[in-house]
Amino acid sequence: MASKKTPSARTSPPGSSGTTRTAPGGGKRGARDLQSFRRRLEEELTMLTGRYAGLEAATASDSDAAGELGFGDELADAGSYTFDRERDLSLVGNLRDLIQKVQTALARIDEGSFGRCEVCGEPIEAERLDALPYTTLCLADARRRSRIR
Numbered sequence: 001m002a003s004k005k006t007p008s009a010r011t012s013p014p015g016s017s018g019t020t021r022t023a024p025g026g027g028k029r030g031a032r033d034l035q036s037f038r039r040r041l042e043e044e045l046t047m048l049t050g051r052y053a054g055l056e057a058a059t060a061s062d063s064d065a066a067g068e069l070g071f072g073d074e075l076a077d078a079g080s081y082t083f084d085r086e087r088d089l090s091l092v093g094n095l096r097d098l099i100q101k102v103q104t105a106l107a108r109i110d111e112g113s114f115g116r117c118e119v120c121g122e123p124i125e126a127e128r129l130d131a132l133p134y135t136t137l138c139l140a141d142a143r144r145r146s147r148i149r
Contacts, residue, residue, distance in 0.1 A: 037133050038109050044133075045102045052095040059088045098134075105134040117141055 108114040115124050117138040124138045137145065 034109055034114065037114065037129070038106065040133055041102050041106050041109075045099065045106070048095055048099050048102065052092065052099060055088060055092050055095065059085070059092060101134040104136070108136070119145075 105114065115129060116122070117124055118136045119141040120138065122138055124135060128135055128139055135142070
């Protein structure tokens with residue numbers, strides 16, 4: 001009769017210190033995961049910066065065209081222009097906020113605090129980091145903060 005093998009305790013390979021870095025999400029991850037997050041964040045930053053520059057240029061050229069609206073123009077045209085301008089300014093503001101969050105996440109990787117909640121210090125859930133790599137709060141603290149508002 002064959003006997004079942006029981007899982008044995010894993011030991012560190014010879015020559016290693018036996019320590020693993022606790023990485024984002026609370027699991028044992030290595031520098032490769034941090035590099036993956038860094039790469040994702042840098043790509044996101046490049047994309048956001050490009051969008052930001054394009055929207056800002058478009059908003060500036062639209063503001064030059066606004067000077068051409070006169071008293072003879074219909075109020076509906078002026079209203080449409082105002083709506084479009086407010087929308088573009090809102091988008092520029094949102095992009096500016098996202099760029100700041102991504103830059104902060106990259107700085108947190110450099111200082112070693114990436115993947116830890118800035119409120120409680122506990123690891124941020126891996127699924128949350130995968131969805132929002134620039135988040136600074138675990139799910140519980142994010143929910144608490146959203147209830148306060």
